Amino acid sequence: GQNIDQPTEMTATEGAIVQINCTYQTSGFNGLFWYQQHAGEAPTFLSYNVLDGLEEKGRFSSFLSRSKGYSYLLLKELQMKDSASYLCAVHTGGFKTIFGAGTRLFVKA
Amino acid sequence: DVKVTQSSRYLVKRTGEKVFLECVQDMDHENMFWYRQDPGLGLRLIYFSYDVKMKEKGDIPEGYSVSREKKERFSLILESASTNQTSMYLCASSRLSGGDQETQYFGPGTRLLVL
Numbered sequence: 001g002q003n004i005d006q007p008t009e010m011t012a013t014e015g016a017i018v019q020i021n022c023t024y025q026t027s028g029f030n031g032l033f034w035y036q037q038h039a040g041e042a043p044t045f046l047s048y049n050v051l052d053g054l055e056e057k058g059r060f061s062s063f064l065s066r067s068k069g070y071s072y073l074l075l076k077e078l079q080m081k082d083s084a085s086y087l088c089a090v091h092t093g094g095f096k097t098i099f100g101a102g103t104r105l106f107v108k109a
Numbered sequence: 110d111v112k113v114t115q116s117s118r119y120l121v122k123r124t125g126e127k128v129f130l131e132c133v134q135d136m137d138h139e140n141m142f143w144y145r146q147d148p149g150l151g152l153r154l155i156y157f158s159y160d161v162k163m164k165e166k167g168d169i170p171e172g173y174s175v176s177r178e179k180k181e182r183f184s185l186i187l188e189s190a191s192t193n194q195t196s197m198y199l200c201a202s203s204r205l206s207g208g209d210q211e212t213q214y215f216g217p218g219t220r221l222l223v224l
Contacts, residue, residue: 002194004151031211042113042199042215043152087151095140095159099152 022088132200
């Protein structure tokens with residue numbers, strides 16, 4: 001079957017670093033997405049990893065290990081506005097993208 | 110900037126009613142998608158379309174149909190709404206398949222309540 005696992009909730013402090021993990025088991029793999037979704041709003045694109053390794057984009061970085069079926073999203077210098085859900089999604093091929101249930105991140109002062 | 114709009118943010122319907130959810134994108138994307146999002150389940154694909162008048166079933170098509178008469182517009186139809194179709198419905202669009210071009214751009218969502 002197809003499965004994407006990520007923690008349901010995480011809490012972190014403003015200014016800190018937080019790592020959100022995602023493990024996946026899918027029948028195909030073309031790439032892995034991370035999306036951010038604020039409450040009541042649309043998911044917005046954060047990153048897309050195709051090859052193994054770390055990709056950095058400002059305060060956000062995303063890591064992929066295809067052999068381990070594992071990815072993480074790293075958020076540095078946390079801000080209150082980073083409180084949101086973070087969705088891990090695997091593009092398995094063609095038009096198919098499978099989404100995880102999302103990790104709700106709470107940033108406290 | 111890509112813009113995907115949905116006809117309603119909130120909708121309340123009665124069981125048995127026919128419901129139309131409209132989605133429009135302005136970036137000339139070939140692919141369009143309809144998902145529903147429920148707590149703890151993530152986004153689940155209902156239907157997608159890769160061209161005008163073309164449609165494919167997703168993972169949970171039962172009770173739904175779609176229409177794509179124009180490239181920019183993709184409609185989701187609930188033929189006879191039921192209470193288990195109460196959910197958040199998200200529309201998305203993307204360019205043709207191929208690496209980074211698979212990034213999907215989402216609309217703001219329609220929260221549907223079926224009484």
